[in-house]
Amino acid sequence: MTAVSETWTLASPADAARARALLARLTADAAVPALDRTRFLAALGARLRPCRDGRRVELTVTARADGALHVEVCGPDPWRRTLSCAVPVTGPLPGPAGLDDARLAEALLDADEDAAAVLAQLAETEELIRFHREELHQTNQGVLALHAELEAAALAQRELLDAERAARAEAENARRQLTFLADASAALNESLDxxxxxxxxxxxxxxxxxxxxxxxxxxxxxxxxxxxxxxxxxxxxxxxxxxxxxxxxxxxxxxxxxxxxxxxxxxxxxxxxxxxxxxxxxxxxxxxxxxxxxxxxxxxxxxxxxxxxxxxxxxxxxxxxxxxxLQRAQLTELPVTRGLALAARYLPATHGMNIGGDWYDAFPQPDGSVLAVIGDVTGHGLRAAVIMGQLRTALRAYAVEGNGPARILTLLHRMLRHQQPELYATCALARFTPGDARVVWAAAGHPPAVVRGPAGEVRVLEAKPGIMLGVPVPYEYEEHTVELPAGSTLALYTDGLVERRSAGIDTGIERLAQAVGALGTAELEDLETAADSLLKPMLHDSEHDDDICLLLCRTTRT
The missing domain is CATH 3.30.450.40 (GAF domain)
Structure with missing residues (x-):
């Protein structure tokens, strides 16, 4: 189907009325809905009003190939509309001049029918609107009631949230204070000063x-x-x-x-x-x-x-x-004897109780020999110091009876095992006899002594020591002999001098041997100076967890 178009020139109100009536007839035949048709005709009538004043209006009507009807009014204020038609409009299109009075009257009456249909539809719509307005009013009342309930619920929820926040804040404050109290207690108890x-x-x-x-x-x-x-x-x-x-x-x-x-x-x-x-x-x-x-x-x-x-x-x-x-009272004054120089140092631990069971001693025996002793009781504090005093007293008593180093250790072991169970000690003894270059020594679980010869050679007395004093097994200690000609130095010490957490005791003993070998001849002539010089490289970090005892014995010409 091809498009058909007609242009009508309208010069009078009658022409305008006929054109409007013709289009009313065409849209009715094309089954355009009454409401759309009425709106179209009302708008068209407004565009055709200039014909009442004698002005010309050109109206173009086109039946398009797709069945739609397109209407256009030309002029200073152009206007156009396209209507969808249920029944396609086919040509040729009649002009308004061919519309006689009878048909014009019929078209006007048909327009009234359309208006009546629209008014009826409008009445239905108004009734529907009234119904919906009443329904909306009821809904609004329900919404207002719901809002009131929601507001009350929101208020209650806010009150609950405020109470919860307050409870959380109180709990958080209590937790923070308990944490602070625990941390502060730990900080206060870190020190006993x-x-x-x-x-x-x-x-x-x-x-x-x-x-x-x-x-x-x-x-x-x-x-x-x-x-x-x-x-x-x-x-x-x-x-x-x-x-x-x-x-x-x-x-x-x-x-x-x-x-x-x-x-x-x-x-x-x-x-x-x-x-x-x-x-x-x-x-x-x-x-x-x-x-x-x-x-x-x-x-x-x-x-x-x-x-x-x-x-x-x-x-x-x-x-x-x-x-x-108590410990100060136990530290002996070293004897002055022919052929032997002695020097000792005692340093308490830099941490903890600072008092332990380390001790040194040197005293002459009835036969004229001198017994040099160094020992270490396990543990720290008053008990360790008391046990150290008991061992020192017992050792002197056994020595006065003429016992040698091994026999003295055997007797001490027996005493400690029976009188102080679960308490142990280490000990090393060296007996110097005037005029004899040989030194007899014995050890009970103690670190090995370090010897420096007259020519500066250094060696460690690595003979296997006996068990610690107090270990719950019977034991007989053995004696060893070492040559110490005049000018030799024997270093006895406790493990606090050579043992560190960062390194094993063997490393510490090796360091001590190197330090003894590094001592100069002039330092060894003054054994007190030698003791201080020996401690410096061994305690370079100045911090030690255990007591330290050092006893230097240097043989001299009689």
Whole structure:
């Protein structure tokens, strides 16, 4: 099917009416929906109104090949419409001039029918709108009610969330304080020195929990109580925590006092230190105008633990002082004897109790010989020092009876095994006889002695030592003999001199042998100087976990 197009020139209202009536007939025959048809005709009538004033209007109607109807009004304000037709429009297209009055009247009546159909459809639509408006009103009422319920639920949820946040914040604060308390306790108990504990306390608390911290020990005479805050003095006297501020703190377990004259505008929290007795007072100045109650409970507990640490440090100091006095009393004064020079050094460990069971001794025997001894009791502290004293006394007693080095060790082993089970010791003895270049020695689990000959040659006495003293098996020790002509040096030592965590004991013994070989002749002439020179390369790191004993024995011409 090909397109058919007609252009009509309309010059009068009658022409316009006929053209409108013709198009109404064409669109009706083409089965264009009544509503679309009515809208089209209304718009077309508006475009044809200039014909009432005698102006010409050109109207082009095209029946397109696809069956659609295209209408176009030409002029200053062009207008066009395309209508989809259920029944295709076929040509030729009649012109408006061929439309007589009868057909024009029929077309007008048909237009009324279309208007009536549209009005009926409009009435149905209005009824539908009214129904939907009522339905929308009901829906709005339901939505408003739902909004009210949602708002109430949201308010309740916000309250629950606020409560949950507060609970989480409280739990997090409690967790943080417990973590701090655990870490602070570990830091306070790392040392058994008063000064270390007093130094750590301010570092832990400032600036997180206090603006300023002061620690006052009651036996510190540098600052008399009269120059301290009244609350600190009260805490020391009563043993109870005190709060001093412009207004009461109301803190749990803490007494309230008026503001301190030393800090009238800032609250102070004064916490006693000590368990058995008050040793001092920890005073904290608040950051703001009050202390938090939960934080105060934690601070009171921290002060209690700090007091325990100070008590432990004080007991440790007393214990160490006793052990030091005991060990100092056990260290012998070396004898001056013909043909033998002696020098000794004792260094306590740099960590821990600092008091161990290492000892040295040298004394003459009834036959005129000199017995040089070095030993080491396992463990540290007062017990090790006491056992060391017992061994030293027993060894001298056995030596006075004329026993040789091996027999003395056998008797010591028997005594320790029966009197001090589960306690062991090592020991090495060397007997020097005037006029005899031979030295008799014996060892019980002790590191081997190092010998330097007159010409500077160095060797280690690597004969297998006997078992440690006190091991729960019967044992008889053996004696060994070594040539030590005049000018020779014998170095006896404990394992603290040669043993380090970073290297084995064999490496340490090798270092000691090299250090002995490096000693100069002038140093060996003054054995005290030689002892100091020997320690320098062995203790270059200055840190050692065990006590150190060194006994140098140099043979001289009689």
């Amino acid at each position: 008063h000064e270390d504990i007093l130094r750590v306390l301010p570092e832990l608390l400032v600036p997180e929990y206090a603006r300023h911290v002061d620690v006052w020990l009651v036996d510190d005479e540098r600052t008399p109580p009269a120059e301290r805050a009244a609350a600190s003095v009260t805490a020391a006297r009563t043993g109870r925590p005190q709060h001093a501020g412009p207004r009461p703190g109301g803190l749990p377990g803490v007494d309230d006092l008026p503001a301190s004259a030393l800090s009238p505008d800032r609250p102070l929290l004064c916490l006693p230190l000590g368990v058995r007795a008050v040793q001092g007072v920890l005073t904290l100045a608040a950051h703001g105008d009050r202390f938090d109650p939960d934080t105060t409970v934690m601070l009171v507990e921290l002060a209690r633990r700090a007091g325990i640490a100070l008590d432990n440090a004080r007991q440790y100091q007393q214990h160490r002082n006793v052990a030091e006095e």
